[in-house]
Amino acid sequence: xxxxxxxxxxxxxxxxxxxxxxxxxxxxxxxxxxxxxxxxxxxxxxxxxxxxxxxxxxxxxxxxxxxxxxxxxxxxxxxxxxxxxxxxxxxxxxxxxxxxxxxxxxxxxxxxxxxxxxxxxxxxxxxxxxxxxxxxxxxxxxxxxxxxxxxxxxxxxxxxxxxxxxxxxxxxxxxxxxxxxxxxxxxxxxxxxxxxxxxxxxxxxxxxxxxxxxxxxxxxxxxxxxxxxxxxxxxxxxxxxxxxxxxxxxxxxxxxxxxxxxxxxxxxxxxxxxxxxxxxxxxxxxxxxxxxxxxxxxxxxxxxxxxxxxxxxxxxxxxxxxxxxxxxxxxxxxxxxxxxxxxxxxxxxxxxxxxxxxxxxxxxxxxxxxxxxxxxxxxxxxxxxxxxxxxxxxxxxxxxxxxxxxxxxxxxxxxxxxx
Amino acid sequence: xxxxxxxxxxxxxxxxxxxxxxxxxxxxxxxxxxxxxxxxxxxxxxxxxxxxxxxxxxxxxxxxxxxxxxxxxxxxxxxxxxxxxxxxxxxxxxxxxxxxxxxxxxxxxxxxxxxxxxxxxxxxxxxxxxxxxxxxxxxxxxxxxxxxxxxxxxxxxxxxxxxxxxxxxxxxxxxxxxxxxxxxxxxxxxxxxxxxxxxxxxxxxxxxxxxxxxxxxxxxxxxxxxxxxxxxxxxxxxxxxxxxxxxxxxxxxxxxxxxxxxxxxxxxxxxxxxxxxxxxxxxxxxxxxxxxxxxxxxxxxxxxxxxxxxxxxxxxxxxxxxxxxxxxxxxxxxxxxxxxxxxxxxxxxxxxxxxxxxxxxxxxxxxxxxxxxxxxxxxxxxxxxxxxxxxxxxxxxxxxxxxxxxxxxxxxxxxxxxx
Numbered sequence: 001x002x003x004x005x006x007x008x009x010x011x012x013x014x015x016x017x018x019x020x021x022x023x024x025x026x027x028x029x030x031x032x033x034x035x036x037x038x039x040x041x042x043x044x045x046x047x048x049x050x051x052x053x054x055x056x057x058x059x060x061x062x063x064x065x066x067x068x069x070x071x072x073x074x075x076x077x078x079x080x081x082x083x084x085x086x087x088x089x090x091x092x093x094x095x096x097x098x099x100x101x102x103x104x105x106x107x108x109x110x111x112x113x114x115x116x117x118x119x120x121x122x123x124x125x126x127x128x129x130x131x132x133x134x135x136x137x138x139x140x141x142x143x144x145x146x147x148x149x150x151x152x153x154x155x156x157x158x159x160x161x162x163x164x165x166x167x168x169x170x171x172x173x174x175x176x177x178x179x180x181x182x183x184x185x186x187x188x189x190x191x192x193x194x195x196x197x198x199x200x201x202x203x204x205x206x207x208x209x210x211x212x213x214x215x216x217x218x219x220x221x222x223x224x225x226x227x228x229x230x231x232x233x234x235x236x237x238x239x240x241x242x243x244x245x246x247x248x249x250x251x252x253x254x255x256x257x258x259x260x261x262x263x264x265x266x267x268x269x270x271x272x273x274x275x276x277x278x279x280x281x282x283x284x285x286x287x288x289x290x291x292x293x294x295x296x297x298x299x300x301x302x303x304x305x306x307x308x309x310x311x312x313x314x315x316x317x318x319x320x321x322x323x324x325x326x327x328x329x330x331x332x333x334x335x336x337x338x339x340x341x342x343x344x345x346x347x348x349x350x351x352x353x354x355x356x357x358x359x360x361x362x363x364x365x366x367x368x369x370x371x372x373x374x375x376x377x378x379x380x381x382x383x384x385x386x387x388x389x390x391x392x393x394x395x396x397x398x399x400x401x402x403x404x405x406x407x408x409x410x411x412x413x414x415x416x417x418x419x
Numbered sequence: 420x421x422x423x424x425x426x427x428x429x430x431x432x433x434x435x436x437x438x439x440x441x442x443x444x445x446x447x448x449x450x451x452x453x454x455x456x457x458x459x460x461x462x463x464x465x466x467x468x469x470x471x472x473x474x475x476x477x478x479x480x481x482x483x484x485x486x487x488x489x490x491x492x493x494x495x496x497x498x499x500x501x502x503x504x505x506x507x508x509x510x511x512x513x514x515x516x517x518x519x520x521x522x523x524x525x526x527x528x529x530x531x532x533x534x535x536x537x538x539x540x541x542x543x544x545x546x547x548x549x550x551x552x553x554x555x556x557x558x559x560x561x562x563x564x565x566x567x568x569x570x571x572x573x574x575x576x577x578x579x580x581x582x583x584x585x586x587x588x589x590x591x592x593x594x595x596x597x598x599x600x601x602x603x604x605x606x607x608x609x610x611x612x613x614x615x616x617x618x619x620x621x622x623x624x625x626x627x628x629x630x631x632x633x634x635x636x637x638x639x640x641x642x643x644x645x646x647x648x649x650x651x652x653x654x655x656x657x658x659x660x661x662x663x664x665x666x667x668x669x670x671x672x673x674x675x676x677x678x679x680x681x682x683x684x685x686x687x688x689x690x691x692x693x694x695x696x697x698x699x700x701x702x703x704x705x706x707x708x709x710x711x712x713x714x715x716x717x718x719x720x721x722x723x724x725x726x727x728x729x730x731x732x733x734x735x736x737x738x739x740x741x742x743x744x745x746x747x748x749x750x751x752x753x754x755x756x757x758x759x760x761x762x763x764x765x766x767x768x769x770x771x772x773x774x775x776x777x778x779x780x781x782x783x784x785x786x787x788x789x790x791x792x793x794x795x796x797x798x799x800x801x802x803x804x805x806x807x808x809x810x811x812x813x814x815x816x817x818x819x820x821x822x823x824x825x826x827x828x829x830x831x832x833x834x835x836x837x838x
Contacts, residue, residue, distance in 0.1 A: 066604045394810065395810070411549065
């Protein structure tokens with residue numbers, strides 16, 4: 001029997017699980033990603049805030065899949081998918097497939113205000129994280145160098161938009177960076193006077209968590225010096241300012257953690273229903289309507305599962321969807337035989353600075369130091385690569401005791417090319 | 420007594436030693452660097468070849484000098500120095516001084532052929548190293564993706580120009596990257612077929628070392644698969660090719676480790692004698708002719724010391740010169756009282772791949788594995804920051820046993836923006 005040819009678009013959590021577990025006897029697999037690495041996105045905010053170096057949270061796809069001789073990795077960008085001809089246009093390649101798995105993930109979304117992108121800093125790739133790191137560290141350099149008190153205040157105002165886990169973790173890490181790590185390193189400014197604003201449109205932080213955890217998170221962040229602004233939807237963003245809840249904040253560093261939307265490739269899928277964020281509305285088995293040979297998984301999917309649960313855009317869901325598709329394909333299950341995917345909620349967690357976290361697991365809530373230890377443990381276990389695990393663990397231990405950040409290094413662009 | 424005001428240009432080995440040891444009672448010190456970090460240049464080639472991450476060999480200047488409250492650090496670029504008015508023009512600042520220490524180091528030099536710069540990759544900053552890493556890793560990606568055998572060969576040809584320590588270390592690390600680390604990770608190409616060419620104009624590698632070490636280095640490199648081309652001065656470099664010793668090599672990755680010249684700021688020093696590479700011809704006490712209040716130290720200096728020894732552009736010399744200037748300034752020594760600087764040769768060393776090195780110390784030569792252990796030890800000891808030492812040591816141990824490289828991550832620019 002000739003092997004069937006499966007193309008996987010995207011080497012994130014969903015795509016990688018498929019590449020690793022699809023049967024080598026049955027399938028020739030081609031994995032396409034625009035980067036050469038799998039990225040552990042949950043720790044991206046630590047690269048952005050100079051705690052970890054970029055290679056510590058990334059692993060080359062080729063090296064992860066080195067022993068999977070049925071998997072070919074291509075580093076290229078997806079342009080479009082032709083579902084009728086079963087072909088894919090990449091920037092430099094043209095592929096055809098018997099089966100297709102679309103796992104391209106999400107990008108930063110602006111609720112239709114795409115012109116805000118140029119004034120804000122998203123956090124989806126290593127490049128995004130390095131840009132935030134550079135801009136934050138340069139803001140302090142610019143403040144130190146400025147003789148103008150108003151300009152100093154503007155440079156020392158950092159804004160995070162979005163009160164979900166990413167926004168909370170960013171705000172906490174920025175508050176500690178300015179309030180503790182940089183303290184004493186400047187001669188003209190006092191980094192502890194930095195204002196970190198966390199802006200949320202809704203009535204509480206971490207809206208998907210239990211209410212008592214939201215309240216605890218807010219209190220903890222405020223004790224770190226973060227100004228939490230609830231009920232403050234953003235109405236305008238421009239060069240150096242943001243208007244939220246009617247109030248204008250002057251800042252050069254506006255980090256956008258408020259929303260995501262699907263990869264624009266979904267717009268090239270003829271006759272496939274998408275939600276407002278461009279996500280693919282898959283059938284219960286994760287295949288595309290009218291195309292049992294095409295699946296989607298991860299953040300690119302819009303689905304309410306068979307139990308009526310809206311599947312969230314988190315890594316456990318992406319991994320589960322990948323596993324579900326592997327089961328269907330390895331089992332050779334035809335349309336009628338395929339089970340529906342059901343999201344299994346493993347719980348969720350978010351850190352708040354160096355010593356506290358909130359976690360919600362199987363209807364129980366944990367907070368404070370125990371939740372933080374749990375967070376550390378879970379994130380180390382899921383980080384790919386033993387070297388990365390050891391290295392990140394040692395950096396965390398080091399930072400915990402010394403209050404230093406290991407990656408406070410500006411590179412990527414010389415200072416004079418910056419605004 | 421009012422404190423005198425000392426400006427130090429450059430936070431490399433020479434400048435940093437001065438900033439740390441100039442008397443806090445006597446001097447207010449301003450340290451200027453275009454980057455926010457001190458860079459441990461001897462390990463830069465390991466960042467370029469994906470062995471170490473950038474923050475592991477860099478340390479923020481502000482954090483190194485945090486406890487030196489008499490030192491102000493400015494991140495800015497030097498434009499010019501006015502020796503008569505005793506002022507310095509930076510891009511965004513204007514400084515004046517009582518004493519000045521010029522320690523701006525060197526940049527990649529092309530012996531008057533500055534147009535070669537656009538076709539080659541230098542190795543002086545973290546950005547340079549990241550660019551080499553990206554280009555080398557992308558060359559393999561492009562080879563894997565190309566259906567054209569000639570193009571594959573071109574992408575899999577890596578050229579290093581310059582047979583000094585940097586060139587030798589780069590060539591060895593590239594040979595091991597392609598011959599061992601990447602082996603098995605591709606499906607269409609065989610990375611072990613990569614050609615690494617090391618080009619040297621003179622008759623032997625490592626011309627400043629003993630001859631038997633040169634011969635040993637060449638044999639070791641050849642056993643790693645490097646093609647060593649001696650007596651091959653470069654006559655032409657263009658887009659995708661280099662002509663050396665009359666022979667043309669087609670390559671997209673041409674790493675230039677053949678020469679350095681002084682920072683262009685030296686050209687703004689009125690009436691100060693410079694050598695052909697733009698280096699400052701200092702007086703024996705390291706001050707500038709006619710300006711006892713101005714010193715130069717490190718790679719920016721051109722000097723034959725009082726023992727008739729030409730001072731080489733290496734980090735021990737930079738550190739010694741910094742210490743010499745500190746002694747003069749802290750001691751308040753006037754022109755007639757100042758001792759002449761004498762270079763103390765601590766020896767020199769270079770690694771050749773993962774297990775061998777050559778070292779020349781106090782008229783004795785060491786080679787092979789013992790020299791490699793010595794190299795490891797010396798470089799760990801001189802690396803600034805305990806965290807960096809631990810982290811680099813663990814990465815080396817890890818790489819030694821697994822043959823993996825921890826930083827095989829492409830970022831900085833998406834693949835489609837590359838040639």
